[in-house]
Amino acid sequence: MSERHKSNAPSGGGPRPGFGPGGGGMMGMPVQKAKDAKSAMKRLLGYLKQRQGQLLIVLLAAVLSTVFGIVSPKIMGRVTTILFEGAMAKMKGLNVAIDFDEIGRILLLLIGLYVLSALFTFIQQYIVAGVAQRIVFSLRKDVQDKLSRLPLKYFDSRTHGEILSRATNDVDNIGNTLQQVLAQLISSLVLLVGVIVMMLTISPLLTLITIITLPLSILVTKNVAGRSQKYFAAQQKTLGQLNGHVEEMYGGHTIVKAFGHERKSVETFNGINEKLYDAGWRAQFVSGIIMPLMMFVGNIGYVLVCVVGGIFVTRQAITIGDVQAFIQYSQQFTMPITQVANIANLIQSALASAERVFELLDETEEVPETDKAAVSGRPEGHVAFRDVSFGYKPDAPLIEGMSIDIAPGQTVAIVGPTGAGKTTLVNLLMRFYEISGGAISIDGTDIRELQRSRLRSMFGMVLQDTWLFNGTIRDNIAYGRDGATEEDIVQAAKAAYADHFIRTLPDGYNTVLNEEASNLSQGQKQLLTIARAILADPAILILDEATSSVDTRTEAHIQKAMTDLMKGRTSFVIAHRLSTIRDADLILVMNHGRVIEQGNHEQLLTLNGFYSDLYNSQFTGAKQKQDAG
Known part of the structure; x- marks a missing residue:
């Protein structure tokens, strides 16, 4: 895991308010391991059991494919023996003809065996690909369904990258691993057993010689892999630092250029790059010598087999064809062992990914809706908090015994210092978080008795942090209401004073916003979100610092539009600039x-309390600035 990825891990801090590849196949490469591999394997096998019929076919196809491939060298050895015996007979002056008819029949048999082996291999790979993708499909569906049932608390306490990594990278890693492992593991095990059996049928002594080289291969691989792991770890760490530096520099390239730090940035890059080069070539070199060393050990066994086999042939203990077949088997002997070693790494990586996915699937879900959730018509907007208590952490209550009564159509402003609980109040109202005590009702109905979708459809929101997606301006405004016509969209834009600037853009309403909508100013983005809220025509409005990113003149226009929009609707306005909420019916x-x-x-100013201090401090500060100017 790179340093950059580590930085995206959950910090473990308290949640914030709601508004606010696989691999490992290379020998010697460090592999992320699961904390509880047994449990992850058990649950992953549960998905495999759903495809056990197909897996049985894969097993049968793998066995047949491998068997047909294994017996071929033995039969091919018969051809060599016939040719050798015929040649030896001629050398001795014997009039013995080589039986080419027999050779022809054997070759036809071999062709048939190779064709059948290839056919069953194709069947095996075809079914495995389908099984792996079906399992990935099931996992993705389970993850998607789970994400839709998780409370906002889960998303607030984790970075977006962390959640997306589990839903995409980890599931992809599981699918890729299954596709490789299911076919290779079965084939490798069958091949290993089959090769040993065939070698034993030819010569137990030669088999023993071949197996003796196995511990030497394992010893060499283990020692070299152990040395290479620290270099791979250093490579991954440095790569994370390099990626982080590049991302940071490109993300803030304007600031870097403005303060003249280009040279320093390049020097830092070159320093990290040199470290990456050093760690990279060491890791690749050390891991790269594994295969030559294994080939060296294998060649030792090959020489021994050839020498001892030749002696056996001269003593007529075995035929030369059997020696040829045995040599082929001895060369095949190490291949499944190497594959199983690589597969073990892949499985460990997949189990680590599976564990992360299953952790997500085991997260506590939203409180289930009641069996008979209430469904009402258009609400009047009577909102009441009755002795409400809440805390993001059980041992740290934030709201205790809150009681508020808001009449239909009232404009309610919520003010207070940062961290006072203003946004939390709205989170509870929309049931993003569950209260720990008391009740919140709309028109006399407890919101816990309403369907969440129905409850949230009553609200329209304009937040301080704008959210626009990659698409046209038209689509972003139309997001507020399904089936909105072109006229509806334009009228909403005009009401939000956004129509003018939209028409000045090259493509007007067809202008495509990029992923971060950075081709618009912050104020323009805010106007679009306001137009979206106007188009939604909600029963209850929530405005969280809706005009904080626009200039004073535009703010005056928006305030007028909002005043028209809020007529007849219950509205909650969170504001820091107290001048914008002086006309509110109720200020909390x-x-x-x-x-x-x-x-x-007026009532709050008369009290000469906390609100009066806040209000006067803002205007006293503004007056002092004017006098200084």
Whole structure:
């Protein structure tokens, strides 16, 4: 895992408010291991059991394919023996003809065996590919279904990269591994057993000589792989540092150029790159000598087999054809062992990925909806908090005993210092988080008795942090309501004072926004989200610092549009600039998770309390700036 990836891991801190490849096949390459491999394997086998009929066919095809391939050298040895005996007879002056008819029949048999072996290999690979993709499909579906049932708390406490990695990279790694392992593992095991059996039928002594070289191969591989792992680990760590530096420099290239740090950036890159080069070539060199060393050990066994086999032929203990077949078997003997070693690495990597996926699937889900969830018509907007308690952590309550009564059509402003619980209040209202005590009701119905989809459809939101997707401006505005017409979209844009700037763009409403919508200014993006909320025509509005990113003149236009939009609707306005909420019907002043004052603007100023201090501090500061100017 790179350093960059490590930095994306969950920090373990308290949750924030809601608005706010596989591989390992190379020998010597370090492999991420599962913490509880046995449990991960057991659950992964559960997915495989769903395809056990197909897996039995794969097993049968692998056995037949391997068997047909294994017996071929033995039969081919018969051809060599016939030719050798015929040649020896002629050398002795005997009038013995070589039986080419027999050779022809054997060659035809061999062709048939090779064709059948290839056919069953094709069947095996075809079915394995289907099984692997079906399992990946099932895993993806389970992950997608699970993500839709997880509470907002889960997403708030983890980075997006961490969640996406489990849903994509880890599932891909499992699928790729299954596709390789299911075919190779069965074939390798069958091949290993078959080769040993065939070698024993030819000569137990030669078999013993071949097997003696096996511990030497394992010893060499283990020692070299152990040395290479530290270099691979250093390579991955340095690669993470390099990726992090490049991403950081390109992400902030404007600042780098503005402060003249290009040379320093290049020097840092070159330093990290040199370290990567050093670790990389050492890792590749050390791991690269594994195969030559194994070939060297294999050649020792090959020489011994040839010498001892030749002696046996001279003593007529075995035929020369059997020696030829045995040599082929001895060369095949190490291949399945090497494959199984690589497969073991792949399996470890897949189990680590499976464990991460299963951790996601085991996460606590949202509180299930009641069997008879209430479904009401268009709400009037009477919202009530009755003795509500909540905390992001059980041992750290944020809101205790909150009671608020909001009449239909009222505009409610929520003010207070950072961390007072303003956004949390809205999270609870939309049931992004579950309250730990009390009740929240809309028109007398407890929101826990409403379908979540129905509850959230009552609200329209404009947040401080804009969210626009990769698509046209038209599509982004139309996201607020299904089936919106062109006229509806344009009217919403005009109401949000966005129509003018949209028409000045080269493609107007067809302008495509990039992934981060960086081809628009922050204020323009905010106007589009406001237009989206206007188009949605919700029963209840939530405005979280909706005008914080626009200029004063545009803010005045938006405030007028919002005033028109909020008529007849219950509206919640979270604001720091108190000048924008003076006309609110009710102002809730929050601090440390509690509503400490409530009333309209004049009433709260008369109290000469917390709100009055906040309000006066803002305008005193503004006046001092004007006087200084």
